[in-house]
Amino acid sequence: MAQATAATIKTQLEAGTYPEGTLTSNNIFDYEQYGSRRRYPSCEVITTQPESSVETKKDTTLTTGYEIRVFTKNLGIRTDEVATQKSVEDVIMAQMESMVLQDHKITFESKTWSRSQVQRDGAHPAYTVSSLKIVVRQITTTTASVDGTLKFVAAGSSVDGSPSDYTYSNVFDVDLQGGYRTIEEGHTGSNIPMRFAGHIQGRFIASIMVKAADLGSGADKLTTMPKLRTNGEKGIYQFEYTNKTSDSSTITNTFDCEIESVQMQYRVTEGVVFRLIARLISDITVTIV
Numbered sequence: 001m002a003q004a005t006a007a008t009i010k011t012q013l014e015a016g017t018y019p020e021g022t023l024t025s026n027n028i029f030d031y032e033q034y035g036s037r038r039r040y041p042s043c044e045v046i047t048t049q050p051e052s053s054v055e056t057k058k059d060t061t062l063t064t065g066y067e068i069r070v071f072t073k074n075l076g077i078r079t080d081e082v083a084t085q086k087s088v089e090d091v092i093m094a095q096m097e098s099m100v101l102q103d104h105k106i107t108f109e110s111k112t113w114s115r116s117q118v119q120r121d122g123a124h125p126a127y128t129v130s131s132l133k134i135v136v137r138q139i140t141t142t143t144a145s146v147d148g149t150l151k152f153v154a155a156g157s158s159v160d161g162s163p164s165d166y167t168y169s170n171v172f173d174v175d176l177q178g179g180y181r182t183i184e185e186g187h188t189g190s191n192i193p194m195r196f197a198g199h200i201q202g203r204f205i206a207s208i209m210v211k212a213a214d215l216g217s218g219a220d221k222l223t224t225m226p227k228l229r230t231n232g233e234k235g236i237y238q239f240e241y242t243n244k245t246s247d248s249s250t251i252t253n254t255f256d257c258e259i260e261s262v263q264m265q266y267r268v269t270e271g272v273v274f275r276l277i278a279r280l281i282s283d284i285t286v287t288i289v
Helices: 006-014 078-097
Strands: 042-055 059-073 107-118 127-141 148-152 166-177 180-187 190-200 203-209 237-244 250-265 273-280 285-288
Touching: 006 042, 006 059, 006 078, 059 078, 078 107, 078 127, 148 203, 166 237, 203 237, 203 250
Parallel strands: none
Antiparallel strands: 042 059, 059 127, 107 127, 148 166, 148 237, 166 203, 180 190, 203 273, 237 250, 250 273, 250 285
């Protein structure tokens, strides 16, 4: 992964064209200067938040923070000084906007300027400091061990072609319902209807964080599941959904179903999720190991 550093940001800033008498390659630093030895004008780049991660069963968020500080000594020509400072800030922002801070397309970037006047003490001249705080957030498929997996069982399925068993490894927000409808019929002499078992009405609903191998032209791939077979009928899929119970044992649900729909969800700053909705055509077999 191409991760930006203070050094690469310094190199990017050095390529900018700044107002005369402000920043050059000689006064842009990739470290924090000592206050008593600071140069005016100058610019320093520091990493305020080294790469940090938050992992869930769904995704992994990597966050990195940087700060670019520009120091300019106050010379008493306030209007011109502010205009020059603003020009320097504009060049820095333009340079950062054109820089790729992460190599993944799913990323969040926040760039916020602040500016303040500082008078350290009577012996030190007043100066202006502009600070650009940058936060970069990259979201990828989780690397944590997932609880839920969904296996397509080729031998128990009736689909086109000769697909092989395939396991979807990042499955979450699963809703698996089993049962039968009740058919009620009234009869003379009683207000209590007779009840008979109707058709099965189970549903399987799951979200799958997809990767490239989950998509394709095979019958076991998510992109082809909602399509009809060459004979014009729906395919019959056998799945094994596996998850962990509260005592860490493994529970597996085996069932046959017809795919009703595959919803493709493209969210801002999130990985692509396919929402699979299927209608059960068999009872659910539950095994625990």
